[in-house]
Amino acid sequence: MRRAANPSGFAIDARAAAPPEPARDCPLCPRLVTYRSENAAAFPAYFNGPAPSFGPLTARLLIVGLAPGLHGANRTGRPFTGDYAGDLLYSTLLKFGFATGEYAASSDDGLSLVDAMITNAVRCAPPGNKPTPAEITTCRSFLRERILSLPRLEAIVCLGRIAHESALAALGVKSKAAPFAHGAEHGVAPGLSLFDSYHCSRYNTNTGRLTEAMFDEVFSAVKERLSTGGRISESGDERA
């Protein structure tokens, strides 16, 4: 695979013109393929496929979620669109200027992302919102290519521990070097910071594990990082 360095020095895939998205009928995870088929029969109007990443290829920020919700992104075909987690995520992105338009929980609501892209660690909806370790590993090839094909990437926000672990593995960074902690920022490559947040799920917000203020703080830190152009070193210099 041919690679080149982007302006920040982070290695990128020189084939970025072809976005690394799985095929609509990706066959790699048998259990999820079966689930897709069952859902296609039960909910024929739903998207029922790998939810494609959403946002411009020029994005400096990549947000990584876990997996499409059955009645959220699996229904609408756009990450975080149509379920509770999307309400908080998109309202926050609008607040911090990472989105423009109006979020109406539909893929045709006209909302656009600004300097940001949203993807998932696992692109197909898993039963019970729980992908298996093997499915996370298998789908990581797409996450890795997604990360590598964003030439201006400077920040990744991982929503939840699984997204965090998978993004680290995609980047070849050991978990011990960048342990998950809500609000933490890790330098994971030259010019690339990884920020952690608890997932903006209904469960986490209902239980108070994640408040709107806590979520705002994460995106405020990201905004500051991008606006100042200041970068922390790969060798550590984390802040929580």
Ligand code: SF4
């Ligand atoms: S989860 Fe990812 S690797 Fe598995 S079938 Fe879906 S798109 Fe393919």
